[in-house]
Amino acid sequence: FSFQLWCVLVLFLSWSEVHNFQFEELAQYIDSHQEQYVETLREWIAIESDSSDVQRRADVQRMMSVTAEKLRKMQGNVEMVDIGLQQLPDGTTIPLPKVVTAQVGSDPSKLTVCVYGHVDVQPAKKEDGWATDPYNLTDIKGNLYGRGASDNKAPVLAWLHTVEAYQSLSIDLPVNVKFIIEGMEETGSNGLDAMVEAHNETFFSDVDYIIISDCGWLSRRPALTYGTRGNCYFFAEVVGPNKDLHSGVFGGTVIEPMTDLIGILGTFHSNICLYIHFSGSPEPALVSTEEREPPVVSHHEGVLARRWRHPTVSIHGIEGAFSASGSKTVIPAKVTGKFSIRQVPNMDPKEVEKQVCSHLEDVFAKRGSPNKLKVSMVIGAKPWLADIQHPLYEAGKAAVQKVFKVEPDMIREGGTIPVARTFQDVTGKSIIMLPIGGFDDGLHSQNEKISRYNYIEGTKLFAAFLHEVSQIKRD
Numbered sequence: 001f002s003f004q005l006w007c008v009l010v011l012f013l014s015w016s017e018v019h020n021f022q023f024e025e026l027a028q029y030i031d032s033h034q035e036q037y038v039e040t041l042r043e044w045i046a047i048e049s050d051s052s053d054v055q056r057r058a059d060v061q062r063m064m065s066v067t068a069e070k071l072r073k074m075q076g077n078v079e080m081v082d083i084g085l086q087q088l089p090d091g092t093t094i095p096l097p098k099v100v101t102a103q104v105g106s107d108p109s110k111l112t113v114c115v116y117g118h119v120d121v122q123p124a125k126k127e128d129g130w131a132t133d134p135y136n137l138t139d140i141k142g143n144l145y146g147r148g149a150s151d152n153k154a155p156v157l158a159w160l161h162t163v164e165a166y167q168s169l170s171i172d173l174p175v176n177v178k179f180i181i182e183g184m185e186e187t188g189s190n191g192l193d194a195m196v197e198a199h200n201e202t203f204f205s206d207v208d209y210i211i212i213s214d215c216g217w218l219s220r221r222p223a224l225t226y227g228t229r230g231n232c233y234f235f236a237e238v239v240g241p242n243k244d245l246h247s248g249v250f251g252g253t254v255i256e257p258m259t260d261l262i263g264i265l266g267t268f269h270s271n272i273c274l275y276i277h278f279s280g281s282p283e284p285a286l287v288s289t290e291e292r293e294p295p296v297v298s299h300h301e302g303v304l305a306r307r308w309r310h311p312t313v314s315i316h317g318i319e320g321a322f323s324a325s326g327s328k329t330v331i332p333a334k335v336t337g338k339f340s341i342r343q344v345p346n347m348d349p350k351e352v353e354k355q356v357c358s359h360l361e362d363v364f365a366k367r368g369s370p371n372k373l374k375v376s377m378v379i380g381a382k383p384w385l386a387d388i389q390h391p392l393y394e395a396g397k398a399a400v401q402k403v404f405k406v407e408p409d410m411i412r413e414g415g416t417i418p419v420a421r422t423f424q425d426v427t428g429k430s431i432i433m434l435p436i437g438g439f440d441d442g443l444h445s446q447n448e449k450i451s452r453y454n455y456i457e458g459t460k461l462f463a464a465f466l467h468e469v470s471q472i473k474r475d
Contacts, residue, residue, distance in 0.1 A: 022171055023402065026463045029165045034456045037161055038144065041455070042137040044119070044153045045146035051097070051120035051187045054088060060097045060183045063119045067156070067181050068100045074164055076102035076179070081199075083191035096191045097183035101203055104163055105176035112176040113469060114207045114429075116419060117156035117214060118185035121148035122444045129446040143449045150441035150450040155213040156181060158436060158455060162462040174470035178207060182419075185214070188233070188379035189418040196419070196426050204427045209392055209469065212420060213462075216437030218411045222404050222461070224396045225433035226386040227308065227412035228420060229342040232352045233379035236261065236337040236360060240371040245331040254331065255369045258321060261337050264363050264373075268313045268339070308412035311347060315339045340379070342414060349380030381418035384431070392432045395468035402464040403457060415443075434465060 030037075049063035050056040064080065071078045080098040087093050097120070105112075124134035124147035132138040134147040144154070159179070166173050180203075184190045196204070217223040238257040245254065306312070320335040322328045343352055357375045364373045386393075388410060400408040413433070423431055436458025442448045 023464060025169055026165050026171065027460050029169055030161065030456060030459050037157065037455065038452065041144065041149065041154055041157055044157065045137040045148055046135055048135050049120045049183060050123050051184050052123055054094060057094060060120055064097050064100055064183050067119055070160060071100065071102040071179060074104060074160065074167065076104045078102045081195060083195045086190055099192065099195055100181040102179040103176065105173045107176060110175050111208045111470060111472065111474060112178060112206050114178040114180060114204065114210045115159050116180050116210060116212045117159065118152050118182045119156060120183045120186050122186050131447055142452045144452060144455065145447055145449040147448055149448055150216065150437040151443040151448065152214045154450045154455050155436055155458065158459040159213065159462055161459045162466065165463060174467045185418065188381060192419055193422045196422050200426050207427065207429055208474065210423050210429050210431045212417060212431065212433045213435055214417050215413050215433050215435040216441055216443065217435055217439045218409050219439055221406055221409050222400045223409040223411045223435055224393055225411055225413055225435055226388045228384045228417050229344055229414055230347065230349065230383035231340055231342055231379055231381045231416035232349050232377055233340040234356060235376050235378060236264065237334065237374045238371050239334045241333045244333050247329045247331050250331060255371055256331050257335050257371050258332055260364065260367060260369050260371050261318065261335050263367060264360050265315055265337050265339065267363050307414040309344055311344055312342045313339060342416065343383055345383050345385050349382060353377040353380065381416050382421035384420035384424060386431055390430050391472045392430050395465060395472060396432055396434055398468045399461055399465035403461045436461060
């Protein structure tokens with residue numbers, strides 16, 4: 001018995017040495033290729049894949065083709081999936097960017113993970129206040145500045161580099177890896193829900209877990225994300241005269257659409273307004289008892305609760321208003337207010353839409369204005385929440401320990417990733433959000449960046465995570 005135990009111990013130690021050597025080999029490979037990784041990111045940043053601008057749709061399509069070609073070079077089984085048409089405000093339609101799917105490895109004895117990401121970006125112009133050209137990746141003191149650097153091109157590339165590192169070193173991938181990469185996330189993932197439903201019994205049928213890396217850390221410590229808020233985005237259009245009017249000639253004789261719009265938007269004055277109108281009580285009974293007290297990673301629990309667990313309203317802008325430099329004495333004939341509501345679990349977008357429309361129509365009617373109001377919800381993305389006791393999160397913690405030698409923060413995100421809830425509801429698969437973006441990356445803002453450290457160490461994190469996932473016992 002002692003001899004058998006000794007043999008088992010020798011075999012275990014030998015396996016451990018090989019495993020540790022393989023990870024170190026992967027890490028060294030990733031370090032030695034970081035300049036190549038940065039250059040690839042530079043090429044991707046140069047493509048102005050702004051999904052909100054229909055004039056840039058060709059750039060988004062090109063970005064999808066570049067992504068597909070990169071996956072083909074990795075011997076992936078790649079498809080570009082047609083997801084239909086997008087209807088524009090004027091009634092015309094244009095094709096939606098095709099979704100890229102790919103698979104690397106098809107060993108039935110292994111678990112299969114599906115990595116989701118997107119390669120479209122938010123709008124950006126140098127004159128918005130950028131210190132550098134937003135579409136020319138610029139390295140300043142170890143920070144890589146460019147639109148989409150952190151959200152979400154570098155994380156997507158880090159996953160591709162991870163698989164490439166295994167392949168280049170002839171190290172067997174510990175799990176099968178599938179990819180689903182889209183080009184419309186920044187405008188609500190148009191067409192993606194239907195695509196997921198249509199492919200649930202095919203592409204997703206053998207997927208065990210879904211991984212999303214479209215998020216960031218809360219502090220300088222790595223994090224695992226287990227929840228996001230939803231997003232209901234609205235247009236409130238007020239129409240008055242049949243054309244713009246001279247404010248000196250007509251001021252005081254007409255009810256101005258801008259005044260009406262500002263008046264009704266001003267009723268969204270605080271979270272108290274949201275609690276009253278969207279949950280029927282000043283106390284928002286929106287989350288379970290357990291969710292009211294999640295693991296909190298700083299002493300500012302009140303701030304984090306407002307960011308993670310409470311609904312909010314934000315007014316983003318007014319289309320049709322004069323906003324250029326200088327002065328213009330005009331009464332706009334039509335103005336459109338744009339605002340969004342971040343909702344939390346148990347807030348259904350359809351109910352939010354109903355309550356918002358009812359509220360605005362009510363306050364508008366009380367104004368007695370002859371102008372016309374039209375309210376429409378253009379995005380209705382649901383919130384998402386995961387089970388942090390799932391082995392997937394234990395694998396994430398182990399991978400963070402392996403690479404960063406610390407315990408990760410367990411956090412939620414105030415932002416929205418529309419497809420997360422769709423994956424959960426349609427496929428029934430367990431999901432983890434594994435971010436590599438920094439807390440100060442400036443997503444959607446001027447001077448967006450990802451640090452070289454996060455980009456490279458994040459690639460190592462993904463490499464370690466694939467191994468840790470392979471140790472999970474299949475349900």
